[in-house]
Amino acid sequence: xxxxxxxxxxxxxxxxxxxxxxxxxxxxxxxxxxxxxxxxxxxxxxxxxxxxxxxxxxxxxxxxxxxxxxxxxxxxxxxxxxxxxxxxxxxxxxxxxxxxxxxxxxxxxxxxxxxxxxxxxxxxxxxxxxxxxxxxxxxxxxxxxxxxxxxxxxxxxxxxxxxxxxxxxxxxxxxxxxxxxxxxxxxxxxxxxxxxxxxxxxxxxxxxxxxxxxxxxxxxxxxxxxxxxxxxxxxxxxxxxxxxxxxxxxxxxxxxxxxxxxxxxxxxxxxxxxxxxxxxxxxxxxxxxxxxxxxxxxxxxxxxxxxxxxxxxxxxxxxxxxxxxxxxxxx
Amino acid sequence: xxxxxxxxxxxxxxxxxxxxxxxxxxxxxxxxxxxxxxxxxxxxxxxxxxxxxxxxxxxxxxxxxxxxxxxxxxxxxxxxxxxxxxxxxxxxxxxxxxxxxxxxxxxxxxxxxxxxxxxxxxxxxxxxxxxxxxxxxxxxxxxxxxxxxxxxxxxxxxxxxxxxxxxxxxxxxxxxxxxxxxxxxxxxxxxxxxxxxxxxxxxxxxxxxxxxxxxxxxxxxxxxxxxxxxxxxxxxxxxxxxxxxxxxxxxxxxxxxxxxxxxxxxxxxxxxxxxxxxxxxxxxxxxxxxxxxxxxxxxxxxxxxxxxxxxxxxxxxxxxxxxxxxxxxxxxxxxxxxxxxxxxxxxxxxxxxxxxxxxxxxxxxxxxxxxxxxxxxxxxxxx
Ligand SMILES: Nc1ncnc2c1ncn2[C@@H]1O[C@H](COP(=O)(O)OP(=O)(O)O)[C@@H](O)[C@H]1O
Ligand code: SF4
Ligand SMILES: [Mg+2]
Numbered sequence: 201x202x203x204x205x206x207x208x209x210x211x212x213x214x215x216x217x218x219x220x221x222x223x224x225x226x227x228x229x230x231x232x233x234x235x236x237x238x239x240x241x242x243x244x245x246x247x248x249x250x251x252x253x254x255x256x257x258x259x260x261x262x263x264x265x266x267x268x269x270x271x272x273x274x275x276x277x278x279x280x281x282x283x284x285x286x287x288x289x290x291x292x293x294x295x296x297x298x299x300x301x302x303x304x305x306x307x308x309x310x311x312x313x314x315x316x317x318x319x320x321x322x323x324x325x326x327x328x329x330x331x332x333x334x335x336x337x338x339x340x341x342x343x344x345x346x347x348x349x350x351x352x353x354x355x356x357x358x359x360x361x362x363x364x365x366x367x368x369x370x371x372x373x374x375x376x377x378x379x380x381x382x383x384x385x386x387x388x389x390x391x392x393x394x395x396x397x398x399x400x401x402x403x404x405x406x407x408x409x410x411x412x413x414x415x416x417x418x419x420x421x422x423x424x425x426x427x428x429x430x431x432x433x434x435x436x437x438x439x440x441x442x443x444x445x446x447x448x449x450x451x452x453x454x455x456x457x458x459x460x461x462x463x464x465x466x467x468x469x470x471x472x473x474x475x476x477x478x479x480x481x482x483x484x485x486x487x488x489x490x491x492x493x494x495x496x497x498x499x500x501x502x503x504x505x506x507x508x509x510x511x512x513x514x515x516x517x518x519x520x521x522x523x524x525x526x527x528x529x530x531x
Numbered sequence: 532x533x534x535x536x537x538x539x540x541x542x543x544x545x546x547x548x549x550x551x552x553x554x555x556x557x558x559x560x561x562x563x564x565x566x567x568x569x570x571x572x573x574x575x576x577x578x579x580x581x582x583x584x585x586x587x588x589x590x591x592x593x594x595x596x597x598x599x600x601x602x603x604x605x606x607x608x609x610x611x612x613x614x615x616x617x618x619x620x621x622x623x624x625x626x627x628x629x630x631x632x633x634x635x636x637x638x639x640x641x642x643x644x645x646x647x648x649x650x651x652x653x654x655x656x657x658x659x660x661x662x663x664x665x666x667x668x669x670x671x672x673x674x675x676x677x678x679x680x681x682x683x684x685x686x687x688x689x690x691x692x693x694x695x696x697x698x699x700x701x702x703x704x705x706x707x708x709x710x711x712x713x714x715x716x717x718x719x720x721x722x723x724x725x726x727x728x729x730x731x732x733x734x735x736x737x738x739x740x741x742x743x744x745x746x747x748x749x750x751x752x753x754x755x756x757x758x759x760x761x762x763x764x765x766x767x768x769x770x771x772x773x774x775x776x777x778x779x780x781x782x783x784x785x786x787x788x789x790x791x792x793x794x795x796x797x798x799x800x801x802x803x804x805x806x807x808x809x810x811x812x813x814x815x816x817x818x819x820x821x822x823x824x825x826x827x828x829x830x831x832x833x834x835x836x837x838x839x840x841x842x843x844x845x846x847x848x849x850x851x852x853x854x855x856x857x858x859x860x861x862x863x864x865x866x867x868x869x870x871x872x873x874x875x876x877x878x879x880x881x882x883x884x885x886x887x888x889x890x891x892x893x894x895x896x897x898x899x900x901x902x903x904x905x906x907x908x909x910x911x912x913x914x
Contacts, residue, residue, distance in 0.1 A: 232712055233668060350583070423665035427728065430623050430657050431679045432649040445669040 233526075237449075240525040247521020253514035261323040264316035271317045271481050275308030285497040293499035304489075305497045314481035315507050321482045322511070325396050326462040332401025333462075334455050337408035342447070344409075345416025346439060356413070359406035368468075371399045375474040389480045396475055400465050408454050415450055419443050449526035456519035460512040467508050483508050562601030565768050566622065566736055570594045571631030572792075573617050577843065590842050591617040593792035594631065596869070599736070604762065604769040606779030606800075608815065609789035610839055615772045616660070618789075619738045622770065623657050624648050635736070653683060656734035658758075660741040662721035666713040672699070672724055673709040679731040698727040702757060719750035726757065730765065738770045743778060755781055777819045780804065785875070788812045791850040792842055794869060798876040808872065808883035810855050849881070857882045865903040870894055 241247060280287040285305040288295075293302035293311075301311035344355035378395055419425070420443070428442050469475035470484025478485055483504045490501035572595070574588035592614040599605045607615050620626040622633055624640065633641045640651060659665035666675055676695045680687060687694040696706035702723040713721055722742065729737060742758065743751040759782055761767060773779045779786055779800075786803045788796045788811060796809040807813045817833040835854050840846055846853050852862040861881055869879040872890040881898055883890065899905055 231715070232671075233714070353581075353583075423659040423661055424667040426620070426625050427657070427659060427665055427725070428678065428682070429625055430652060430655075431682045431728075431732070432652040433678075433682050434645070437682070442667055446667070 233449075237525040241521060244521045244524065246517055247525070250514045250517030250519075250521060253510065254518050257319060257323065257511055257514065260316055261320040265320055268313040268316045269310045271309060271313035272479055273309065275303055275310070276306075277308070279303075279306055279308050285493065291497075291499045293497070293503075295499075301503055302499055305493045305500055311500075311503055314486060315483070315503060317481040318483045318486065318504065319507065319511075321393065321476050321480070322463050322466055322508075325393060325400065325466045326459050328397040329401035329404065329462045329466075330455055330458045332397065333404040333458060334408055334451060336402070336405035337410075338412050338447070338451055340405070341409040341412030342416050342439060342443065345413040346420055346435070346443065348417075352413075355409070359409055362403055362406045365403055367399070367403045370403075371396075371469055372472065372474045374399060375469070389476055392476055396466055396469060400462050404458065404462065408451070408458060411450060411454055412447060415447055416443060419446055453519060453523040453526060456515060456522055460515040460519075463508065463511055463515070562603070564598045565601045565636060566599040566770070567632075567634040568598070568618075568622065569596050569632040569634070571596070571618065571621060571633060572629050573614070573621055573626060574629045587843055590792050590845055592621070593845070595787075595789070595792070595794045596631075597787050597794060597797060599768060599770055601735075601768055602762075602766065603784040604771055604782050606776075606783030606786040607770060607772045607789060608776055608779055608786060609774065611774050612839060612842070613789045614792040614842070615774075615789055616740050619657065619740045619770065619772055622738055623655060625657075649683075653732040654735045656729040656732060656737050658722075658726055658729050658737060658739040658742045661745050662718050662725055663745070665725050666721055668713055671710050671712055672704075672716075675713070675724060676727045676731060679728060683732060685732070694731070695727075698731055699724075701730065701761070702727045717750075718746050719754060722746060722754055723757065726754075726761070730761065733765070734767070736768045736770070738772070740772045741774060742771065744774060751778070752781075758782065775819060776804075776815050780819070788815065791840065791845050793850060793879065795851065795879045796877065797869075802873075802876050806876075806885045808876070808878040808885055809851075809880045810857055810882075810884060811851050813884055849879075851880075857884075861898065861903055865898055865901055867894075868897050868901050870897045 286293060286303050286308065295302040301315060303310055340355050344352040375392060375395055378391060425438055425442055428438050466475055467484035467487070470482040471488045473488065475484055476482035486504040487501060490504070494501045571592060573592040574590050576585045577587040577589060578584060579586045595618060597605065607618065609615055617626060621628045624643065628641060632639060635651070635655065640648070673692065673695050676698055677691045680691050680694060692709065696709060699706045699708065704720060704723050704727070713724065716724065739758065743754050746754060755778065758769070762769060771779055771782055783800050785797065785799050787794050788809060790811050796803070796812045803812065804816065807816050814833040814835050837854050840853055848864050848866045849862040852858040855862065859882070867879045867881045869877050870893060871877045872883070872886065872893055881894060883894060
């Protein structure tokens with residue numbers, strides 16, 4: 201914590217916290233905890249850089265595919281058949297004015313296009329899976345924490361079961377079964393992406409569920425809940441008007457930190473060949489292809505590796521900064 | 532927090548800012564009984580294992596009875612953990628009693644459902660102990676103080692905002708601070724916000740659970756004075772909970788002393804402070820600092836030995852016998868009933884202090900009526 205929130209002044213006006221000193225502010229309008237968090241976040245350069253990269257990556261995932269070349273066009277003329285690697289460029293990467301990140305060994309498809317298309321798959325799967333986890337985790341966590349008793353017992357046991365689940369094995373088996381199937385008119389990679397989102401999202405909810413349950417348990421004991429009840433508020437009002445606004449900060453923080461975990465998970469599954477499969481580009485799939493050529497064309501492995509690394513790091517830096525800014529210990 | 536503030540120009544606050552004078556409240560009119568609590572108890576089950584089998588019970592409140600008249604202030608005093616908050620929360624129906632009866636304005640409210648309780652909540656409000664936990668940090672002062680209007684669907688003449696600002700002014704806060712958040716206020720100011728919220732519904736009875744114990748000493752008197760002024764202005768009835776006898780001394784008309792879930796003594800304020808009868812009350816009183824040195828002379832500080840026993844397994848008969856310096860065999864076998872020894876003075880002790888001969892006699896008869904053998908009872912010594 202960088203700034204004390206507690207007001208200790210004894211003069212007539214309520215004292216703004218130290219962070220606000222020197223900032224021009226209207227006398228009457230109060231500062232919400234959100235505004236204070238934003239002021240703190242603005243001073244955290246590392247988190248801002250992380251956040252900037254996150255925003256950039258999201259823009260790339262949305263708009264990038266419209267701007268880059270076709271990721272499936274072969275440029276075999278760029279390939280050196282003797283070593284089966286690009287002829288030109290730094291470390292036989294094929295980097296040139298036409299191909300900013302070089303080309304693949306052998307087929308010579310444009311790496312920039314494949315990375316950008318891969319970003320779309322990665323972020324889409326990670327965001328949707330996270331959303332699913334957060335929705336399930338928040339609903340069950342709040343219900344368990346607020347109602348307690350046997351409801352809590354059942355939900356908590358369910359969390360234990362889910363956390364003990366051999367998720368990777370299950371995912372491999374499930375995708376294997378569905379690989380050639382057709383469900384709801386979906387098949388191939390279209391189906392695989394949905395299965396990935398579901399498997400990753402559905403089995404990760406207990407992490408956020410536990411956090412939200414714990415927070416709800418402690419919030420429930422706060423006297424403002426009793427105050428609301430003593431004015432005639434029902435459970436619905438207390439859950440949505442009193443508790444949930446206090447849970448938005450942890451939900452935001454842990455979602456931001458869950459996204460990179462899910463990106464890694466998607467990459468791992470694609471690497472193992474049970475995620476997105478070629479020709480559709482994915483970062484994990486590219487890494488897996490690079491395994492066979494890393495000795496002759498190392499850049500083919502470095503580039504998707506760096507993409508994953510930078511993305512995961514950026515989300516984590518931003519998430520950590522967000523957590524510090526929204527520090528729940530600050531009253 | 533180093534101090535509270537005087538913000539507004541309201542008369543209430545200027546009065547409150549003065550140091551508290553020694554108590555001189557005019558006797559309040561003895562109105563009809565507003566709240567009656569009869570043999571009220573709360574046992575929290577203690578469960579163990581996967582199947583949540585009950586293995587015991589915390590006897591937090593174990594059969595307390597008292598009544599509060601309209602317009603008066605009852606102080607409820609006892610060490611931490613003796614069941615004061617639990618009693619207060621049962622009166623508010625935030626907790627369901629395990630047994631006993633609560634009657635409010637002649638109506639039994641013990642078993643009312645949440646829906647039936649709703650309209651009654653206008654008359655029955657609570658001030659909470661911890662001003663840091665009793666205000667939602669994500670809501671503005673306006674939303675917090677305005678919530679009762681919304682929850683009870685009350686139409687206000689000039690809108691909710693205006694009503695809230697009037698309330699803020701009433702408790703001595705700047706009405707312009709409507710859009711501020713709780714963290715921007717000091718502890719004393721926060722407690723005023725909580726009081727403003729309590730007053731929104733124009734309640735008749737307010738249960739104040741240690742309203743100043745979380746505040747700086749310099750601020751405590753201001754908040755107590757504010758509560759007294761509001762009582763006169765708005766015709767309020769209070770149950771004020773405190774863990775020592777110094778706070779309730781200023782504000783109470785009558786005081787009930789609790790020990791381990793039971794009431795051990797009830798008396799009018801002056802009577803209790805001048806002629807405390809239960810040994811526990813004497814011990815509590817001796818811990819209260821005496822401002823007048825001449826009075827301090829005659830009093831020795833009574834130090835209670837040992838800890839408060841666990842309410843999971845309270846001592847049999849008189850619960851105070853493990854720490855009482857007057858304890859005899861009978862105290863461990865026969866529970867002393869709460870006996871009225873003089874008008875408005877009830878004590879639950881076999882060997883009360885400051886008792887007259889006839890009062891000792893009354894106590895002995897009550898003990899025999901509750902199963903003590905006549906030669907055990909204290910009267911036997913005096914014959
Ligand atoms: N919800 C609860 N579950 C179990 N025990 C409780 C609960 N609330 C209070 N208690 C116990 O009941 C006793 C009385 O508590 P409380 O009424 O808060 O005391 P006080 O307000 O006088 O300090 C304490 O021993 C406390 O641990
Ligand atoms: S009954 Fe006995 S043990 Fe209890 S307070 Fe009186 S003298 Fe002490
Ligand atoms: Mg308490």
